[in-house]
Amino acid sequence: MNEVDDRVLLRLENVGRTFQMGEVAVHALKSVSLDIYRGEFLVMVGPSGSGKTTLLNIIGGMDQPTSGRALYAGQDLAKLSPRALTRYRRERIGFVFQFYNLVPNLTALENVMVASELSRNPLDEREALAMVGLAHREDHFPSQLSGGEQQRVAIARALAKNPDLLLCDEPTGALDFATGKLVLSLLVRLKEELGKTVVVITHNSAIGDVADRVVRLRSGEIIEVHRNEQPASPEEITW
């Protein structure tokens, strides 16, 4: 293994994903190749149907490619059994969803525990909530929290497992401008302070300004990879 390879956390080689919809084959991803580096903030931008969620699902071990390879620490995710994939998700990946996906009848703290109880090396749940600024809301149920707060709980949940890779599917998509920026700052802080690798997918290209690299997708293909030499701070950007 050379020096460059050491920096790569996950490598995608000609990854394709085809869905069979009745008699029609839909090519959601066509031969995507990409390296994701340790500790980077990567934003994937693209319109609906560009294949970004499919790509995120493959990276996160929620789906498997129909062609190509997705290598994590030399292991091809495409060849993992469902059980091994579950272990991969459990140990390596933290997910943040657009609609938060909190369990409605568990409190904020308990929603974080849902993740931490699975992990061998978890963060303290209260610490994770404190990190997202919600220590004082730990006993509140999702219905008693604002959208931004719910998304922060979801981030704390993703964080609590202490994963290598944080995958965020439109994390600001359901939030207003101010709250969205707050959540974004939080994600940037996680990268800077904890050294986490953060992958965000969004259709909002403004978010790309805070990333180390921006990957643009269209119709299941990468059309551009752009490196930001000077990423903006979330406070500076607007949409």
Add this chain to the structure above:
Amino acid sequence: MIRVRVLDRKLRRDLRTAIGRLLAITGIMGLGVACYVEMASVYENLVRAKDRFYTQCRMADFSVELKKVPNSVLLELANFPEILEVRPRIQFSATVDLPGVEKLLNAQVLSLPDRQSPVINDIVLVSGSYFTDRRENEVIVHDTFARRRGLKPGDWIHVILNNRRQELFIVGTAMSSEFVYLVGPGSLAPDPENFGVLYLKQRFAEEVFDFDGARNQVVGTMIPSAREHPQPVLDRIEAFLAPYGVFSTTPRKHQPSNRYLSEELEGIATFSGILPTIFLAVAALVLNILMVRWTDQQRTIVGTLKALGYTNAQVFAHYMKFGMSVGLLAGVAGCIGGYLLAGWLTGVYGQFYEFPDLRNEVYLDKFGLGLLISLTCSSLGALHGARSVLKLQPAEAMRPKPPRQGGAILLERIPWLWSQFSFATRLALRNIFRNRFRTLAGIFATAMGTCILVTGFMMREAIHYLVDFQFDKVQRSDVDLYLKDEQSYDALLEAARLPGVDYAEPLLEVSCTFYHGPYQYRGTISGIMPGARLTIPRDDQARAIRIPTSGLVMSRKMAELLHVKTNDTVVVRPTEGLRQPQEVRVVSIADGYLGLGVYADWHYLNRLIGEADAINAIQLQIDPRPEVKLALNRELKELPALQSVHYRADIVHNLRTTVIETQSIFIGVLVFFAGVIFFCSVLNNSLVSLAERQGEVATFRVLGYTPWEVGRLFLKESLVVTAVGTVLGMPMGYWLGVWLTILYDTELFRIPVVTTPPVWISTIICSMVFTLAAHALVQWNIHRMDWLDALKVRE
């Protein structure tokens, strides 16, 4: 596997969220378990009480009814290798004349040793003492009879024994294992007010019945191997005693009280299988519907959990636990409820079956099995829903569920029919057809509920029909006088002259054994006059059967037992009189629901036993005015030759107040059970449908529908399902009813299959009422639903 405590917390809160629907299912399942625990406990309570009582009283394995045999001869029976012990005794029928009681009461008189010693068919004293040395004419009275008639130790009673009026002093009251179910002759149910047992000192009995050193019955016990197959031993006993005159031999299996009890126990055992099975099947189906809906509703949560790294097994276990919680709750509630119900039912049985210590006990094995059944049943119900989470890929679970497949339903292909339906009906029909499984489960549940209703109502009608048929059409006399010995026709003329007698008919009853090929059975031939008006054998259409001048009219049950058809010839050997076997033709078959009646022409029967004009019973039709009846009863008390007197009104009244009243309680319970099935299944289906269609309901409300109009859409669906279920359940209930009549088809009584309009009308009314009651709750849910919020719901 890591134990996920927080998921357990989610589980608890999920359970709280779905409490209404879960309770509906728990209700059905709990009733199933309760039914099982109840029936199984009652069965065990009765069996244990019986075993204790039989051991305590040293219940006989057989009895032999004799004419008159020296005691010393009977004691020789103990030398048979299969016989452990024998007790010869004296037994007679007698009438009791109580002060302040207008009519004569009937009793069976039995002898007991003068000094108390443990004997076969012993008694258990309830009050007072055993015989003393102070008087010869002491009597111990059957306890229930004594209580009902206000008799207690220290009282005197008048009894007509061997044509002589005797004054007897009550020393005690007692019960015995041979009279657990004490039924007077000619009735179905115990009538302790009018029929009792009197125990006399052996010496005194010998004296009053002129039986010095002789006995007319022997009871005994056998070694265990012979007890299983007593007939060969009984045959040898009969052969041994033949020179002295044997009327009949009775193994314990055929001892009347034991037989009623055994048949009841068999019935309980069968019922403890049927009802719980129906409940548990319905509960599992309804739970299935809820679980499928529940996991569907939680698909994003399932996706999230899987995305977080929960294994399939963990998520599956979580949802299984949700379903099995119902089983656990139903099991525990069912066990407690079943135990309490068993206490109540044991009490009801205690009114008919007399045991010294019939008590409701806790049977941990029944509880354990009840719990196991409900957990198994709930796992089966939960499996389908929980399994669906296994198939769900996390990525797929995150995406909204694709809309249900639309398309025309079958009925839409018939345009002229479809166009007849209103918009609301079309919507209801589409929902019914699209949720096929739910619809089928709903139909199954209502069919099962209907099945229980029909069976219950059929039983109610059957008992009324039976009483009417037997005591209005077949046995039509007001009073039957049974004479102590056979008498000449003159006795009839004498009876006809009694005050208040409008009409009298003679009856000659001859006990005999019937033989047909390898089959033989004991029974009684009733000789009635040509054109008799007070005993009229009838066919299954209740048409009167003419008594032939020669040959027999045999009850269907007896014909079945002997494998006899019309025009077959049977051999009849009377147990009294000449006792000559004779070949007799069976001319026709009669239907009846009590006993094993066989009828013949009175003259013909007289010839058969070598008599000319013998009678041993007289049937009377009397003037119903109370003062006339009073005069008649006064005269009857003075007649010494009476063995027993039967009043039809008493028998019918007793049946109505005991059997029919108790049966009404049972039918009430069955209707309640059916109600629970209807109510819970309709409620659950509607609530699941409502939860699924919140968006649709919200849209209707936005369009301007009132909550009542929305409710009507749901009601239409429920009514269609109920209607189809009811129509299908009716024949099922009919067949279950028929099956039960076959099950209860015994020599003692049969239940007729009656399907009069009230059966069907009551069923339809009940099923509609239960459905509307469940819908009322659904309507309330629609009223309080926050439909604006529902509009925002993402699915």
